[in-house]
Amino acid sequence: MTHPSLSRRVFLEASGGTLVGTLAFANGAIAMLAPSTSWAVTTEQFDDHQARTLLIFTRHLLPHDTLEDAVYALVVKDLDRQAADPQVRQQLTNGIATLDRQAGGEWLALNEDDRQAQVEAISGSPFFKTVHGSAIVALYNNPLAFAHFGYGGGVDDSGYLHRGFSDITWLPEPPIAASGTIPVDSTPA
Amino acid sequence: MDYTNQRTFDHDDDGVVVVIGSGAGGGTLANGLAQQGIKVVLLEAGGLHTRTDFHTDEWRAYEQLSWLDPRTTSGSWRVAQDFPNLPAWICKTVGGSTTHWSACSLRIQPHEFEARTRYGDLEGATLLDWPIGYDDLAPYYDRAEKRLNVTRTNDIPGLPGNNNFKVMYSGAQKLGYECNTGHMAINSREMDSRGHCQQRGFCFQGCRSGAKWSTLNTEIPEALATGNCEMRTRAHVAEITHDASGKVTGVSYFDGNGEMQHQKARVVAVAGNSIETPRLLLNSASTQFPDGLANGSGHVGKHYMRHMTGSVYAAFEQPVHMYRGTVMAGIIPDEARHDDGRGFAGGYEMETIALGLPLAAAFLNPGGWGRDFTRMIDQYDHLAAMWLVGEDMPRDTNRVTLNHDVRDQHGLPVANVHYDDHDNDIAMRNHAYQQGSDVYRAAGAVDIYEVPPYPSTHNLGTCRMSEKPEDGVCNGFGQTHEVSNLFISDGSQFTTSAAENPTLTIIAMAMRQAEHIGERMKARAI
Numbered sequence: 238m239t240h241p242s243l244s245r246r247v248f249l250e251a252s253g254g255t256l257v258g259t260l261a262f263a264n265g266a267i268a269m270l271a272p273s274t275s276w277a278v279t280t281e282q283f284d285d286h287q288a289r290t291l292l293i294f295t296r297h298l299l300p301h302d303t304l305e306d307a308v309y310a311l312v313v314k315d316l317d318r319q320a321a322d323p324q325v326r327q328q329l330t331n332g333i334a335t336l337d338r339q340a341g342g343e344w345l346a347l348n349e350d351d352r353q354a355q356v357e358a359i360s361g362s363p364f365f366k367t368v369h370g371s372a373i374v375a376l377y378n379n380p381l382a383f384a385h386f387g388y389g390g391g392v393d394d395s396g397y398l399h400r401g402f403s404d405i406t407w408l409p410e411p412p413i414a415a416s417g418t419i420p421v422d423s424t425p426a
Numbered sequence: 427m428d429y430t431n432q433r434t435f436d437h438d439d440d441g442v443v444v445v446i447g448s449g450a451g452g453g454t455l456a457n458g459l460a461q462q463g464i465k466v467v468l469l470e471a472g473g474l475h476t477r478t479d480f481h482t483d484e485w486r487a488y489e490q491l492s493w494l495d496p497r498t499t500s501g502s503w504r505v506a507q508d509f510p511n512l513p514a515w516i517c518k519t520v521g522g523s524t525t526h527w528s529a530c531s532l533r534i535q536p537h538e539f540e541a542r543t544r545y546g547d548l549e550g551a552t553l554l555d556w557p558i559g560y561d562d563l564a565p566y567y568d569r570a571e572k573r574l575n576v577t578r579t580n581d582i583p584g585l586p587g588n589n590n591f592k593v594m595y596s597g598a599q600k601l602g603y604e605c606n607t608g609h610m611a612i613n614s615r616e617m618d619s620r621g622h623c624q625q626r627g628f629c630f631q632g633c634r635s636g637a638k639w640s641t642l643n644t645e646i647p648e649a650l651a652t653g654n655c656e657m658r659t660r661a662h663v664a665e666i667t668h669d670a671s672g673k674v675t676g677v678s679y680f681d682g683n684g685e686m687q688h689q690k691a692r693v694v695a696v697a698g699n700s701i702e703t704p705r706l707l708l709n710s711a712s713t714q715f716p717d718g719l720a721n722g723s724g725h726v727g728k729h730y731m732r733h734m735t736g737s738v739y740a741a742f743e744q745p746v747h748m749y750r751g752t753v754m755a756g757i758i759p760d761e762a763r764h765d766d767g768r769g770f771a772g773g774y775e776m777e778t779i780a781l782g783l784p785l786a787a788a789f790l791n792p793g794g795w796g797r798d799f800t801r802m803i804d805q806y807d808h809l810a811a812m813w814l815v816g817e818d819m820p821r822d823t824n825r826v827t828l829n830h831d832v833r834d835q836h837g838l839p840v841a842n843v844h845y846d847d848h849d850n851d852i853a854m855r856n857h858a859y860q861q862g863s864d865v866y867r868a869a870g871a872v873d874i875y876e877v878p879p880y881p882s883t884h885n886l887g888t889c890r891m892s893e894k895p896e897d898g899v900c901n902g903f904g905q906t907h908e909v910s911n912l913f914i915s916d917g918s919q920f921t922t923s924a925a926e927n928p929t930l931t932i933i934a935m936a937m938r939q940a941e942h943i944g945e946r947m948k949a950r951a952i
Contacts, residue, residue: 298795301804360795369795377787377803378485387807388749388783391482394634396624402588402751407744408869411595415606417577417584420615420622 254285256292256313258306266384267305278310282320283330288313290333290345295372297356298365301385308381315375316368325367332364427643429474429520432653435467440690442467443943444677445697446663446706449522450932451916452697453641456657457649458940464947465654467689468646469661469679471698472518475525477643480632484784487631491525493518495834497701501824503845504878508792513843514732515881516699520659521642523699523883524929525632528754529611529639530777531576532926533567536560537764538772538817541922544764545771550848551819552729556921557893557902566934574611574639574933575618585614585623588751590778593742593810597869598758601861608757608777611639611930618644625751627780661687664838666694666710666719666912674719674912680836693943693952695904697915697936700730700885704826704918705841707889707899720889720906725899727827729820729890730843731923732882734851736814736859737779739790740866741805741873748780748810755780761861762816762925770853773925774816776862781811789880802875810866811877814858815884817925819848826888884928889918903942904935911952915939 260267260274268274280288295312320326336344339355347355359365376382383390392400398419435442445456448470456468481487492515499506499513517523537544539560542553571579578584584607587595591607598605613622623637636643649655660682667688668674676690696703704727708718718726758776765773781789783806791799829842863874892898895907904919906912915936917928946952
């Protein structure tokens with residue numbers, strides 16, 4: 238097999254694109270983490286239009302209204318990595334072209350309901366499955382998503398013992414006999 | 427922890443016991459034998475990942491520890507549709523699935539050893555009483571609980587309950603259910619040079635603190651320290667060999683470089699988990715054993731059980747943060763009894779479970795998309811969850827077979843896992859969904875989600891023990907009926923699944939088997 242970067246240099250010189258955006262929720266959990274409100278993600282296998290189509294398609298698949306495009310862009314980035322495999326690239330670019338063809342121009346130019354109808358019409362297709370398979374991992378396995386959805390993930394090895402593992406106050410405290418005590422030798426980190 | 431071999435054995439040394447697999451069964455057996463001065467070669471298909479290697483990135487941990495060699499599925503179970511090449515989520519690493527287990531350590535109830543007698547003849551099920559009873563295992567359960575520092579035994583205090591537990595406890599109380607933080611093989615206090623639980627929340631990804639018992643952090647280093655046990659990692663056993671008399675003579679395995687090796691043996695014990703164990707026996711077919719080694723009865727691979735499972739996730743108005751702290755943080759045992767007034771035989775446990783965001787996205791509604799799917803994820807930090815685990819019915823059509831059309835990296839036919847839910851399993855799951863939902867409603871849930879079974883972690887029964895040779899593969903000590911120096915040493919031995927998480931029983935049986943093998947070797951009977 239040809240080395241992917243080599244084949245890209247030779248055959249796909251004109252390809253590649255950039256997704257850019259500005260954080261929509263200036264006070265959101267993601268904005269708190271981000272060094273700046275502008276973001277950009279570059280793609281090697283997709284041009285701007287293809288990358289944008291994949292991003293919006295992913296928003297239809299896994300719609301979280303207040304989740305930043307910057308996180309959805311990570312799915313496009315993952316698909317871009319997978320598309321280094323020419324077969325995957327072809328499946329994805331064909332899928333995008335089909336969406337556009339069926340839209341009679343640009344799928345992105347349709348209104349949201351019409352775009353949604355087209356997504357539903359191709360659910361279960363190989364293109365759909367590839368995007369879904371990538372999205373279900375890439376959309377949720379990153380620090381921005383963790384912050385947005387309130388998942389603390391791995392803290393250091395001192396764990397949650399002194400970081401709120403039992404901090405619920407909206408329910409009565411279970412008796413010690415049913416639960417247990419914090420080990421006495423343990424001190425807050 | 428020192429994992430260096432203090433001694434190595436020659437491949438032609440036919441005095442060794444070869445133990446295949448280093449998990450709950452194999453790791454415990456290897457140490458049990460080595461402590462008696464018996465020479466052991468422990469073969470583990472996976473590599474050595476020690477506790478400082480473990481990850482909190484759930485996908486990375488999954489890739490590090492899981493058995494990801496190809497497998498196939500068939501049957502009407504939902505796992506075959508959702509995860510066609512991942513029937514089971516079990517491990518390929520030193521310590522086997524004890525690196526991944528929740529550490530929930532329950533004894534099988536006395537009546538569950540007599541399932542056929544107690545439940546009667548259920549159509550479409552192949553129930554059979556175990557050839558051993560609760561009393562045979564009781565002393566070994568005692569030893570296992572001491573060995574594992576199981577909480578709420580031997581005056582060891584319970585683990586402090588996390589938020590997920592508090593929610594379960596609140597609902598349980600309102601329904602009149604018993605509920606506590608369970609019998610866990612996780613240190614609630616520093617013991618045996620292992621620290622106490624830090625409530626990290628990554629029991630499934632390998633315990634970095636070492637508070638959770640695993641063969642990786644106890645049995646294996648102890649076995650190696652005796653100087654009687656040699657561990658070989660990345661040793662994938664392809665075939666068990668035998669002589670003309672029908673005794674096993676050793677094993678052929680691929681080493682880490684993919685080179686075929688042969689290790690002679692006096693005794694071979696197989697503990698590859700209930701999918702790989704029958705696969706190995708079937709792949710060891712010969713002219714003398716045309717249907718697979720020790721398979722004259724035809725039971726190898728049959729009666730595959732994986733427990734009736736399912737989960738209930740519930741969203742609350744207030745945050746829960748279920749991912750903080752131990753995964754199985756609370757248990758409700760009330761429905762584990764046998765009471766066919768509920769419309770099914772056997773019982774089930776309700777145990778809290780928690781998944782991080784990455785795995786929750788993959789497992790809560792596999793294949794799901796659109797707003798039905800994302801609504802649940804949007805509630806992630808407000809979710810509490812429980813796993814439902816109960817006795818499933820053995821069936822001779824639920825089985826592990828060889829798929830000759832699909833080969834692994836060594837060219838060996840892979841295992842196909844076929845499973846159809848029995849009506850009893852479905853009735854039990856529906857009941858469990860109902861009761862689990864009621865627990866969370868009583869605690870104030872605003873949304874309830876019934877989540878389908880995950881890939882199996884409790885794989886059982888594919889070389890079951892039986893009184894009569896024609897009913898199973900091995901006897902009450904795991905010794906195969908047909909080959910006196912071949913033992914089954916993992917959950918494959920289970921005659922029925924019982925409701926409880928199986929690991930404590932696998933360990934107790936391995937301790938008992940180690941004594942038995944030692945005695946039989948001393949008596950020169952094997």
